[in-house]
Amino acid sequence: MWAQKWPKIIGVFGHITPICKDLKQIMDKRQQNMISISFLTNDHKNIMKDLNRLNASFMYNQTIKEILLSIHYEERYFNDFIAYCSRFFGNNPIEIQNLSQFEQEYHQHPPIWWYTHPGFLSSMMNQPSHMMKLNLVIRMGFFIRDLHNNIAQVHAHQQAVYKTMGSFTVYRGQDFSQAEFDELAKMKGGFLSFNNFLLTDKNQQASLNFIQDSIQTSHGVGVLFIIKVDPTTPSTPFANISDISYIKQDEILFSMNPIFRIGQIKPINNNRLWEVNLTFTSYSDSELHRLTEQIQKEAYPHLKGWDRLGMLLIKFEQFNKAQELYDILIDQAKTDSEKADVYHMLGWVKDGQGKYANALDYYQQSIEIKQNILSPIIANLASSYENAGTVHEKMSDYSTALSSHLKALKIRLKNLPSNHPDLANSYEHVGLMYGQMGNYTAALLSHEKALDIYKKIHSSNHPDLAICYNNIGLVYDQMGNYSDALSAHQKALEIYTTSLPSNHPHLATSYNNIGLVYNKTGNFSEAFAAHEKALEIRKSTLHSKHPDLAISFNNIGMLYVRKGEFYKALQFYQRALEIAQSSLPPNHHDTQLYQKNIELMKKKL
Known part of the structure; x- marks a missing residue:
């Protein structure tokens, strides 16, 4: 046929139906390869490490799902989405026409029909989660919830049929980069989550042909997923959409973020x-339940809605995405109280970005609003003072930092009971600032007050007590009282060892502090052992560019200086600086310290 001579010509058609079907297949191919995947290990020993690496994506997407499905969407969300798309598609007459149809006919068709419609909606929905802007996720929230509910309703109606047929198999083809496939291969026996709604085919050959065609035009690895589904176990809802979709095909659509065990x-x-x-996992899967329960503890379950997502983004240092979220929320804030809270969070985000002046501006805006609002949020004012004080600490402005922390302490003394943990937290910050300013007597007094509060409200092996002992040890270290410093740090380590996993970062902090004391007392073998233990833990639990890793490399470099091995010291200092330059602002105290250490070593070589 003449059309075969032209590779850009897919076929010649005499009717609209086969054209639509082929166009949908082309769109499906593109969109299937865009859906991102998260992994969750089933190795409980490595759960802390994964919480800081692979599972960040898993937690983020699961939290997004929970938030979107819990929010009540008013009509304004629909209107806002239409207005947003009108601006976005302003120069695209075809999509403007599709948008007009969507606006006029949305309630005339089920959401599944719209999801499979070859228009703008499906391409928006199937962007990878890391590429989809949060403002788009928020604006599309009403449709995501409606689509989930539609799938759940159809699933309920089809449940009787599924129970009679027993387990069945569906298929999906997807193109991976080599790095992505290598990560998948390492996760055998673990769990996999598709970070979106998942469309699968009941025809194996169709999925195989799909992925074979896909890798012809890419350099990736083609994967045919063979998915076994037991419809009798409770799990993420799914539905056969052959009678509902825009183009009738024998497909199974799973709701958001379905989880599977990798075989x-x-x-x-x-x-x-x-x-x-x-294998499609059940809610009752004991391993998945144990792992997701651990993750839930890390995902701020006490918070609701977008507040929860914001804290999760900050936890995983996704500060740019967090700013995107709070920029949207400040526009949506209706009351002064809401604005004050968002300004506070924007200050936190700017702090994380290393933009300290901007952080202080936002905290000041939050403080000014809170000062004009009477109780019940007066105690909340202390948090903004405290965070502003922390920013001043990072700018080495210890006097102003102390002033901010004392204001927070004064508010909490007035509004909180004498054994409240926030009061202890204020005493800790005040103690740290007195220590930086050389007022060691006042520093010890503040840390001991914090310790007294924690002893009243916690068990004897609670990590908060260990933090206090660490702080007390640091003050004794600064005073040159190394015996008491070592004793305090060892108490902290003992508590951490009995209350936390063996690879928890807090243990690394204690080993680090113990190593510093041993270094100053000339006990280099013990110092090396402690710092190497700290580095080992940090390597196993933190991402490769975490600032705490730089601290460990720098401290080991200091030991090599004491031993006169300047070349080895230089190597460790350089690794510390490399990490700091990728994770800290150029004017950060640690970055400048590592640069000075390198310059000193180069002079000695």
């Missing part, structure tokens, strides 16, 4: 085409 992985015929067996 056998084997090549089909070469190293670019693989078969991966997945």
